[in-house]
Amino acid sequence: MSIDLTMAWRNIWRHPRRALLTIAAIAFATVLLVFMLSWQFGSYDTMINAAVRLHTGHLQVQARGYHEQQDMHLVVSDPTAVNRILEGIPEVTAHTARATAFSLVSSKERTYGVAVRGIDPVRETQVTTLKQLIREGHYLTEGDTNAALVGGLLAKNLRVGVGDEVVLLGQGRDGSIAATVVQVRGIFSYGQDELDRNVIYIPLPYFQEVYSMRGAVHEVVALCVSLEAVPRVKRAVAAGLKTIDEENTLVVLDWMELMPGLIQSIEMDLVSGLIFYVILIIVVAFSILNTFLMVIFERTKEFGVFMALGTTPGRLTRLLLLESTTMTLLGTIIGILAGSLVTWYFQVHGIVISGTSEMLRQYGLPERMYPQLSALSVVVGAGLVLVITLMTALYPALKVRRLRPVEAMRAV
């Protein structure tokens, strides 16, 4: 076996330039795959974290059916009990409660239908980035009553600025008419038209009073230490809910259930990435196939002599496979090392794609994106290259078995 290995090694370096080119092609494909996969995983992490911090949080406790129907009668009637459960889980870093009602909002001249949300001014800042999104005026403070934060587009539509009054008119939880005048305290901008046009925030206690909520809320939002902790925390919360909610009216939803669109767009991106990778690998595979086919053609005479001397076709195949495996392994190892280095560099320094900051802001993403090197991104990329190139090399190696010694020796 060791003689075979020596022969294989020497055979590879009979054409150093060709061997190097092939190894370089494999290495290059691996580098690309490692980097691109890390980039994709990194951007998903950034996207999820940004989306979670924007509004939804990692987990929410809601009344069963509220997420689908948005019916204001489906409430979490005792938020304090839910808070106690959340505070008992160390992996929950912050939590807050919110309530929502769809109402008419009217300035002197215009009226629109919007979602009025009651938020806890202090706790909200621990869970979401709302406070940083105030573009004009100020954020709410504890003890505020008839103060409101209005989306930038809504303020423009209503033609109101900081300090102006708007009327809210909707329906309370008991069916009564809820009406109040609030003063615009601040104007926020998410960069997402949907939110900037349709949302008004008022302090939660004031909301509960105006909309006759009797202390109830619609969602209790929790933030966890990391994405990986979410499933564990979800189980813990669900177990805790069982103890306080005998009628089983409450559910705990994670960010995937709250934002199914996010997971779908990630899946779509992953699939389109995969298609690109497969095309890349096929191109590389063809270059390897080419190398090994050339080997067979130019060494037909040599193989004929080997066979005439009594070498079995099986041993020849093994020799060729050893050659190809050695080259592929060399290529992938170099690729993994170089790829990881490149990825690691950008993981530390980040990448700014010029001209995309506007688009990224729309999705609430930071300007600078970071790839995320992980065992998965390294193994998947390199593994794919390894398997496909080895399979390609199989064809020429098996072709050798069909050679006849006499004819082969006559070949040019």
Next chain:
Amino acid sequence: MITRALLVLGLLLFFFVGPGTSSKAQDAQAIVQASFDYWRGKASVATVEMVIHRPDWERPMTINAWTKGKSDSIFFITAPPKDKGNGTLKRGKEMWIYNPKVNRVIKIPPSMMSQAWMGSDFSNDDLAKSDSILDDYTHTLMATETHEGKTVYVIKLMPKPDAPVVWGMQRLKIREDHILLQEEFYDEDLTLVKAMTGSQIQMMGGRLFPKVWRMQKADVKDEYTELTYQELEFRDDLPDNLFTLSNLQNPRR
């Protein structure tokens, strides 16, 4: 010969079928028109109890209502005390609501017209466009039934091509004495969305009138809104200044 025969046949068809269908449509239109005039009268003053019923709660409200002509009306809530003084004014296809607590009049924007009125199963559109069944639809007489010994016309209303309506079809059941028994609302796929049914027909304001109206959504069992007329009086006229924004804000009652 053949062409001549065809020509005669064509003429015959034209004279028989042509005017025949249109007069049938006119019949249906006339039935709806007569019924509409009957239930609306020239002008009316009414006290109505509205009950919004949901599986886990129920909410009664008392409303004073004035209507005039085809499209003007004004309502004020008189009970429960928490909501007393809230008013709705409707002129033409436009609506305003008034809330005494904030002392403001708000015009309902077009985008909110399909929303529920005061949380009931009636939409703002149901109130604002109540006379659109005359102008925005073509009427066809589908069938006749009998109800308490009287003929009932079943009339199908299909929206005219450019009519600004949300329904794909409506079906009315009108008794021969002009009493509207049922109004069904269908969406564009012609599936039933909700239905309003009148019952307890009795003498009110000098004419036979269904005392109770129930608006029921088609897909949920235990959710409906019921209107019960406590008092109803038909008048020949009401002053125009009753249906104004200033009266909405400072009711002269």
